[in-house]
Amino acid sequence: MVELGEADGGMGMRERCGVIAVRSYGGRDVGRMLVEGLKSLQHRGQESWGVWSPEGFAFRRSGLVSHSLEVYLATVPNGIKSGIGHVRYSTVGGEGYIQPVEVGGKLALAHNGTIANYKQLAKSLGLRGPAAGSDSIVAGHLLIRLVEGSGGDWVAALARFSRMVSGSFCLAMALPDGTLMAARDPIGFRPLCIGIDESDDTYVVASESCALDALGARMLRDLRPGELVVLSDGGVENHRFSEPLGKGVCSFEYVYFAHPSSVIDGVSVYEVRKRLGRLMAGRLHAEADVVVPIPESARPAALGLSEASGIPMEEALVKDRYLQKGRMRGFVEPDHAVRAEVARWIVPVKRAIEGKRVVLVDDSVVRGVTARIVIESVRRAGARSVVLVSTFPPILHPCMMGMDFPDREELIAHRAAVAAAARGGTLLEEIAREIGADSVLFSTPEDVAKAIGKKESELCFSCVTGDYGAMMDLPLGIPRKEFKGV
Numbered sequence: 001m002v003e004l005g006e007a008d009g010g011m012g013m014r015e016r017c018g019v020i021a022v023r024s025y026g027g028r029d030v031g032r033m034l035v036e037g038l039k040s041l042q043h044r045g046q047e048s049w050g051v052w053s054p055e056g057f058a059f060r061r062s063g064l065v066s067h068s069l070e071v072y073l074a075t076v077p078n079g080i081k082s083g084i085g086h087v088r089y090s091t092v093g094g095e096g097y098i099q100p101v102e103v104g105g106k107l108a109l110a111h112n113g114t115i116a117n118y119k120q121l122a123k124s125l126g127l128r129g130p131a132a133g134s135d136s137i138v139a140g141h142l143l144i145r146l147v148e149g150s151g152g153d154w155v156a157a158l159a160r161f162s163r164m165v166s167g168s169f170c171l172a173m174a175l176p177d178g179t180l181m182a183a184r185d186p187i188g189f190r191p192l193c194i195g196i197d198e199s200d201d202t203y204v205v206a207s208e209s210c211a212l213d214a215l216g217a218r219m220l221r222d223l224r225p226g227e228l229v230v231l232s233d234g235g236v237e238n239h240r241f242s243e244p245l246g247k248g249v250c251s252f253e254y255v256y257f258a259h260p261s262s263v264i265d266g267v268s269v270y271e272v273r274k275r276l277g278r279l280m281a282g283r284l285h286a287e288a289d290v291v292v293p294i295p296e297s298a299r300p301a302a303l304g305l306s307e308a309s310g311i312p313m314e315e316a317l318v319k320d321r322y323l324q325k326g327r328m329r330g331f332v333e334p335d336h337a338v339r340a341e342v343a344r345w346i347v348p349v350k351r352a353i354e355g356k357r358v359v360l361v362d363d364s365v366v367r368g369v370t371a372r373i374v375i376e377s378v379r380r381a382g383a384r385s386v387v388l389v390s391t392f393p394p395i396l397h398p399c400m401m402g403m404d405f406p407d408r409e410e411l412i413a414h415r416a417a418v419a420a421a422a423r424g425g426t427l428l429e430e431i432a433r434e435i436g437a438d439s440v441l442f443s444t445p446e447d448v449a450k451a452i453g454k455k456e457s458e459l460c461f462s463c464v465t466g467d468y469g470a471m472m473d474l475p476l477g478i479p480r481k482e483f484k485g486v
């Protein structure tokens, strides 16, 4: 069993959030749908969740959806026809920061993304205290101000909003009159899609298509970057508040964050991961006896690598599913000790490893703590050699578009680059040395783009390249805590 002294419990970063909006035109009670949809988005945020309905209901809790599901079901009134919901990773700031947030009794908002320049915006809006406490709350105040300034025109307001904010946003919004809205930023960093259950004319907008599947809704399409969908008493409308701008969806969504069953912008996440594994097989020159995925999200890539290389795959690292924390995704845990607990329950299967040359497959290496701990345990289980394959390229830079990477100094690739420059070695040699691998192999942006089936220029790789394109006022190096107020 892996014993940890220090761990990031997986990715060494925390994820963003998941949003959902459901409106039924056929009289369906959507109270249960909202919570079921949030359960299917739980991988996007595990520490708090909430539901808000214009029909006078709000529910916010810390922890997993399942932890307070019974209370929710006992509380939610029957007959709710519309609502929005959110799963989030952090609760440290208290329930006031759990989304959906309410802004001045005029708007409820669930936000997936990061508004990097929110402090400047808060200042220009004259916001102080809790009203200036997080990027999502400031975004809500800004939107209200812009809507009021444009005579209630949400399209015009979002057009101005998108020009004023730096960062990313997918928004699920609800107005007191029952109108729901969903908007995707003009670059389309984060996924957002819409579906319908035709049996009762119920529309679902969600961060990922896995939520539509969970609710039995048929996927209609992804929201286009710069698109607003309105679900009002008058029916369903879509508007363009901005032309699509620059680079597109986060490449990391495909490689790690999104659920493997999801389809983003027409591309299957599972298939991308498997194709990446196949591509990595072509670049793996080490002799090996067994391919082992680091659970959970590296499995499709390991399978692809195994199939393409002919090296058998073994599930030789097992997450203990009988322990609560073993089931959770480590990287969405904000507390270091909890992340350590999550990683502690990655258990090596000695019989599948002993005496073998092992290729470990992971989706990324961020701090490198988990990789080091897992490699130690695989060696203790008797591996003859260990090569680590990462299907995402080395992460050298912070993300300003909604991903909570550690500070730059905590990124193993950044540290390794500094050490390589000082010692005259290579980045990969330094990473291998630090995590205790015989060697490491990383994908390139070209590999990832090829696996996704898009051009590199259509995807975001800013955390790999350090090229933030047209983003303005980048407060580089500011930790997420400052963005989110927690």
Ligand code: SF4
Pocket (backbone or CB within 6 Å): 189, 249, 250, 251, 252, 253, 398, 399, 400, 401, 402, 403, 460, 461, 462, 463, 464
């Ligand atoms: S910087 Fe990295 S994590 Fe952030 S949106 Fe771009 S690819 Fe995704």
